[in-house]
Amino acid sequence: MTAAADSELELLAAELPIAGLTFRRLHLPDDAGRLAELYNAAAIADNSGESGNAADWEHWLAHPSGMDPMTDALVVELAGEIVAYAQARVDRDNDGGRNYLTGGEVAVEHRGHGIGRALLHHNERHLRVLAATHPAGLEKRLESWSYDSQVRCNRLLESEGYETVRYFFEMLRETLDEIPDLPLPSGLEIRPLRPDQYRQVFDADVEAFRDHWGGMDETDDAFNRHFSGPNFRAELVRVAWDGDEVAGVVNNQVMTGYNEKTGARRAILNGVSVRRPWRRRGLARALVADSLRGLRDAGFTSAALGVDADNPTGALGVYEATGFVVERSGRTYRKPL
Known part of the structure; x- marks a missing residue:
């Protein structure tokens, strides 16, 4: 892990002073099945319909879009259990601009303690560092995606200044x-x-x-x-x-x-x-x-x-x-x- 990555996790820990909470980078392939369980449980609670397995996650992280799993993603643990995940990606838009995507998930039983907001702030900091290495003349915007049924997520994004720009079915x-x-x-x-x-x-x-x-x-x-x-x-x-x-x-x-x-x-x-x-x-x-x-x-x-x-x-x-x-x-x- 680089010194920059270490400092990112230190900033995140300072924003989330919850006893026992730890932050680390991905351990692959071991984390794949645990991430699938995290997202599947959240999908049931949020009625998002998504379901994946360890093989899906291993395949995605072996061939990711716009991210390096070793530096652009992190895991949050409590007592050895994965309770949250965050990833930051960069997409080239068809309009010539760049989209800096923030995503993640928090275990249902650990919501309401500021973890999701802290991870969003972490991703934004990380993406701004990446954006600074890209040409200055590009249109650059932060982006996220959610289902309408993910009410807590939508409320968080809107409270942080995000606006809906497109709908999907x-x-x-x-x-x-x-x-x-x-x-x-x-x-x-x-x-x-x-x-x-x-x-x-x-x-x-x-x-x-x-x-x-x-x-x-x-x-x-x-x-x-x-x-x-x-x-x-x-x-x-x-x-x-x-x-x-x-x-x-x-x-x-x-x-x-x-x-x-x-x-x-x-x-x-x-x-x-x-x-x-x-x-x-x-x-x-x-x-x-x-x-x-x-x-x-x-x-x-x-x-x-x-x-x-x-x-x-x-x-x-x-x-x-x-x-x-x-x-x-x-x-x-x-x-x-």
């Missing part, structure tokens, strides 16, 4: 019955995905999402995270081809942690993208419908996805037309750095 198709028959546009076809095509498909997905609000991680870590790990199954991914060109992609993945926790057989349409030349032709609907049939045939019984409530390409209507309904909503908060 999580949508659910409770069954995979009565899937609409929506053919692909003329000239396009869906083919099985081969490993030698992973990078081309990833690059096409990145290109399509550059038109969307926010940022899209284009790093090798993002590539490796999307095309490997416990939730990735190549046969579930749907890619529409126009000759040798990728026209659209749906990166369907297994919700392994959620399924283990609940006994469900659910998958997630983890990103639906269509490149500009092939938009407004019904390709997204056809890809979603074919994805649902593929998931049903693979033994899944329900499907989920997330969508920007103000998506400029009409994604919400596409998902409603293919049988999805809004299950819960969340929001992005920002404030000037």
Whole structure:
């Protein structure tokens, strides 16, 4: 651990003089399962629906977006038990700016003692140090994300000057019955995905999402995270081809942690993208419908996805037309750095 990291933890300890509370950096892979337990318990209390397992956390921390797990995250313990976690990340925004993301969780039984606020202050200090190393001309803003049901978190962020700038929906198709028959546009076809095509498909997905609000991680870590790990199954991914060109992609993945926790057989349409030349032709609907049939045939019984409530390409209507309904909503908060 660097001297700077030591001083960060000393500042945090001074802000949280709670007897027995200790602060440290991550110990991997040992912390992965304990972090999954922390977040799963919080999800039940907050009705956020999230569930992960140790493998999910190990995969994320092996291929993180915009952070170094050894310096940009920390663990809070009490009597050897993890009672809170914080992480700070940096995203490049599609508008050319930088988003400095603060996130974390506090165990339900340890809320109300100022831990969450102190971790937010820590993350902000840490992110300002990182921001000072980036070009001065960039627009820089602090950012966080939460579900509407996370009332305490929302109240904390708003009391610290964060404002809602965007809303998002999580949508659910409770069954995979009565899937609409929506053919692909003329000239396009869906083919099985081969490993030698992973990078081309990833690059096409990145290109399509550059038109969307926010940022899209284009790093090798993002590539490796999307095309490997416990939730990735190549046969579930749907890619529409126009000759040798990728026209659209749906990166369907297994919700392994959620399924283990609940006994469900659910998958997630983890990103639906269509490149500009092939938009407004019904390709997204056809890809979603074919994805649902593929998931049903693979033994899944329900499907989920997330969508920007103000998506400029009409994604919400596409998902409603293919049988999805809004299950819960969340929001992005920002404030000037």
